[in-house]
Amino acid sequence: MKNFSPEWNQCYKDDGQMIRWPWSDIISYVMRHARPQGSETRVLEIGIGSGANISFFASFGVQLYGIDGSEHIISYLHEKHPEYRETIVQGDFTEAIPFEGQFDLIIDRASLTHNPTPAIRKGLSLVFDKLKPGGTYVGVDWFSTNHSEYQNGIPTDDPYTRRGYEEGTYAGLGMVHFSDKNHLLSLFENFKVLVVDQKIYERAVPDNGYVNAVWNIVARKPA
Numbered sequence: 465m466k467n468f469s470p471e472w473n474q475c476y477k478d479d480g481q482m483i484r485w486p487w488s489d490i491i492s493y494v495m496r497h498a499r500p501q502g503s504e505t506r507v508l509e510i511g512i513g514s515g516a517n518i519s520f521f522a523s524f525g526v527q528l529y530g531i532d533g534s535e536h537i538i539s540y541l542h543e544k545h546p547e548y549r550e551t552i553v554q555g556d557f558t559e560a561i562p563f564e565g566q567f568d569l570i571i572d573r574a575s576l577t578h579n580p581t582p583a584i585r586k587g588l589s590l591v592f593d594k595l596k597p598g599g600t601y602v603g604v605d606w607f608s609t610n611h612s613e614y615q616n617g618i619p620t621d622d623p624y625t626r627r628g629y630e631e632g633t634y635a636g637l638g639m640v641h642f643s644d645k646n647h648l649l650s651l652f653e654n655f656k657v658l659v660v661d662q663k664i665y666e667r668a669v670p671d672n673g674y675v676n677a678v679w680n681i682v683a684r685k686p687a
């Protein structure tokens with residue numbers, strides 16, 4: 465697992481980032497652009513984490529798959545959801561997506577964006593291969609270069625990727641990749657991009673200059 469930041473495994477062991485409720489933007493973008501059609505629909509979440517979105521997809525009766533690099537969080541998910549023992553696996557999704565067949569929908573909430581640019585390119589080419597023709601990718605919370613944290617952390621060889629945060633939102637989370645619009649569009653050049661939204665929240669209280677800026681993207685594999 466050469467691109468996966470091992471900090472994630474430690475974070476989960478320390479009970480960090482244990483998100484339990486589905487992400488509202490995942491619900492909104494999926495319902496608007498790729499509403500699951502029932503048990504025939506195959507859905508994959510890359511970087512499934514603590515499984516926050518499982519209950520949302522399970523409510524449609526879809527065939528749900530997931531992959532994450534953290535051995536600790538995969539054990540936790542197998543214990544909590546034994547029905548997904550075979551379809552939620554440990555692995556680096558920038559190296560391989562180890563499932564047979566293709567998917568109608570692949571979702572990614574803040575997961576590819578925790579990898580450097582070359583790994584993201586490889587991961588997106590795997591995602592492209594694993595989508596059915598006409599299948600949809602929904603990516604939520606890709607960090608934007610307008611995020612105030614883009615100025616912090618330690619620079620790397622890749623101008624879009626920083627690491628080594630010791631405080632703030634990304635403390636202890638390894639690689640953090642930020643995109644501007646052109647960079648994001650270049651990453652998705654093989655896809656038909658349907659929507660790119662930038663969401664910018666400027667914190668007013670406390671007035672400390674914190675800006676949370678993220679991209680949401682919906683992209684389709686041409687049919």
Ligand SMILES: C[S@@+](CC[C@H](N)C(=O)[O-])C[C@H]1O[C@@H](n2cnc3c(N)ncnc32)[C@H](O)[C@@H]1O
Pocket residue numbers: 467468469472473483487510511512513514515516517531532533534537555556557558572573574575576578579
């Ligand atoms: C911000 S968390 C998001 C978790 C989940 N998608 C959610 O929204 O609750 C990012 C997740 O991506 C996983 N991850 C990041 N890079 C990865 C890689 N290259 N291979 C496998 N998992 C990775 C991390 O282990 C972590 O669980």
